Amino acid sequence: MTSGLVFALAGVLLFVLGLGGVVMLSHALRRILAFNLMGSGAFLVLVGLAQRDGGVDPVPQAMVLTGIVVAVAATALALALVRRLHGAHRDD
């Protein structure tokens, strides 16, 4: 078992942990965090699987770098929407 495979398996655990959080948590902020955890798990699976044979593969690394930046943007948008929702509820 190479370290890449360990990373991939840990990524699966993170992903499932995040999925459980998205399903079970009711607070929107915690759900966003759980969703980010799912994303991190997926990234870890991608990078880990690509280097399970020992070598480093630049293609998944570049894809994951792209993914991280998109995840940041999506999280910021989600936070903006949650804040707006929060404000709308408080105005009532």
Add this chain to the structure above:
Amino acid sequence: MKSALRLAVVLLALVLAGTLMAAILELPGANQSLPAAVAAHMAVSGVEHPVTAVLLNFRGYDTLLEVAVLLLALLGIGAAVHAGSETEDGGAEGDPVLAALARLLTPLLILAAGYLLWAGAHRPGGAFQAAAVLAGAAVLLHLSGQMPAWSSPGLLLRLGLAGGLLIFLALAAGLLGQGALLRYPPEYAGALILLIEASLTISLGLILAGLFLMLAGRRGGA
């Protein structure tokens, strides 16, 4: 009832984790080697670091779309923020130590961003890392009370936000004659990538800072 539901979710999650792990362990090796393909084409990529070569040359269209997604997210935030009631906030009154520290750190952070941008050609680094450092500097300046939040960006700021994507798009359109999207002529690849990375650094830095500063405009969400 609720605890039974939770138990069911946990059990399902465990089953899913087991299945996914088994699938990963069963997965056959790749039938073609991407690292070898990247290494074979490094000479024509115009840069020396494989990740940068993939990001901006071999799969440049991914990066192009990524920048578009970032800009879209910022527009979404702008819409969500502006739709609410307006209360102007000229930045927090910072404490003087933090303000002095921010003044000291900002030039260093800009220098570090420039280095990261330059280093991207031959070692880990590049436009995104440099942009993240720039955005960090902007957030620090805002938190120390020396930069107002962006309640309504002016023309110059809008141009800066969209400039990276526009230059990238213009280059992609200009290079369509090469036969494929974002295929650079090898002798100009290095210069073109540097131009794209430099413009992306500024635009992405502004966009990433905007993700924070546009949200920071109105405290408390209402």
